Amino acid sequence: MNALYTAEALSTGQGREGRVATSDGSFDVSMTPPKELGGSGAGTNPEQLFAAGFAACFHSALHAVARGRKIKIENSTVGGRVQIGNNDEGGFKLAVELEVVIPELEQGLAQELADAAHLVCPYSNATRGNIDVTVTVSDD
Structure with a gap:
């Protein structure tokens, strides 16, 4: 790299x-x-730092994807939630939930942008296949 x-x-x-x-x-x-x-x-704690980093990075990816498609988004937010739990092997594992809100866009288009951002976000790429990451588009 x-x-x-x-x-x-x-x-x-x-x-x-x-x-x-x-x-x-x-x-x-x-x-x-x-x-x-x-x-x-x-x-x-580390989970809060990871949630903050993932949310901010994903939000940047979302804006980059929108700019690339010439779609203007404003007032968007990305909330990050990181959970820690047992992995049933004596250790621990993480799971991530991201909530994307793009108030001025129709739900389908907002979902398309979120799905595209999930493909380019470095945090998404680093975690893909390693931990559960759920991306949800919400209108509030």
Whole structure:
């Protein structure tokens, strides 16, 4: 792969109980497990970071696909939901739900754009075949 950009982050402490910061200093956050996993929930967690990254990346892909088709979209949103659970082999697995809202478009066209974005989004391509990812187009 010819890398166009490389992001760097460093985790210190004990992973879910510590800090994560980027090498450029633009992001520095306390990590704490959610209450559901026995933590205090006072900081952020890897699942929240993954949900945020996937939602933002997918939203960019959605706009790129729309621009490529000369379709103007405004007021769109992409919500990301990441779940963690047992994988029945002693470890854990993730599942992702993305909710796409494009208020000014007809449902069928919005679904076409979301399906096309799912084919080009780097997060979608990285997770395809590895974890369950559901993309839903909603009108609210």
